[in-house]
Amino acid sequence: MASPQEQFIQQWFENFAQEEAYPVLASETVNALATIIQRSPQSVLEYVNRNFIPTGTITRSRPNDSSSGYSIAEANRHLPPETLQLVEKYVMACQRHRTPNDGRRRVNNGTYRCTYACGYRTKRAYDWRRHEETHEPQELWLCLLCSQTDDQSPFLVNRKDKFIKHVKDSHKEWDYERVLEMSKVKFNPKFDPVCPICAIITASWDDRCRHVLSHYENETMRKAKTSMNETRTAALMGSPKCPGRINTWS
Structure with a gap:
């Protein structure tokens, strides 16, 4: 990184970065700085970590982030005991390690890959994010109507679409939007801020999901560009104007 680029980052950091013991830069900020100085986001992050993070500090395990020392019970102690017990059981089941052949989905293909190493792949970004949240739920709905009538088997789920289907199937006389609103759990989820691909914070x-998706989308663009170049090269090799073309008539 050239001296003017380093000076720009230093001035930005001194004037705009928040003053805290363990500074954290959102990926949008890193990408913006990288665009301005025309360097890669990773080189910007490495420069910041090398020059502005206290010696010996590992950003991925800094104190007080939302994943370090996270406890479902402590983070959600505001919930009623019965609800907290259900939430703990549900989230811990989601977080269990899954092998690629656990039977959830036998055919996986696509650019977007599960970052929790269960082998899931998909062609749609929306499906990818929804799958990520089956490992680390970010929202929960506990059916208020079921809770009032069936203490043994209340309906708890992290997907809005499944909850809406449940209400429409089991509580047809109720407005599903009202039940959805009433049943939303005030859940404080776990969040690991470290990108599993490049370790950016x-x-x-x-922000994490957008950042990881950008890796996959850049990968797709690189593959498309490579394929385009190969096609163009093949076309040129068959063109009469190309000195190195292959003569298929000889």
């Missing part, structure tokens, strides 16, 4: 779950 992200600011929120939304």
Whole structure:
């Protein structure tokens, strides 16, 4: 990194970065700085970590982040005991390690890959994020109507679409939007801010997902560009104007 680029980052950091013991840059900030100085986001992050993070500090395990020392019970102690017990059981079941052949989905293909190493792949970004949240739920709905009538088997789920289907199937006389609103659990989820691909620190779950998706989308663009170049080269090799073309008539 050239001296003017380093000076720009230093001035930005001194004037705009929040003063805290363990500074964290959102991926949008890193990408913006990288665009301005025309360097890669990773080189910007490495420079910041090398020059502005206290010696010996490992950003991925810094104190007070939302994943370090996280406890479902402590983070959600505001919930009623019965609800907290259900939430703990549900979330811990989601967080269990899954092998690629656990039977959830036998055919996986696509650019977007599960970052929790269960083998899931998909072609749609929306499906990818929804799958990520089956490992680390970010929202929960506990059916208020079921809780009032069936203490043994209340309906708890982290997917809004499944909850809406449940209400429409089991509580047809109720307005599903009203039940959805009443049944939303005030859940404080776990969030690991470290990108599993490049180790950049992200600011929120939304930020993490956008950042990881950018890796996959850049990978797709690189593959498409390579394929385009190969096609163009093949076309040129068959063109009469190309000195190195292959003569298929000889």
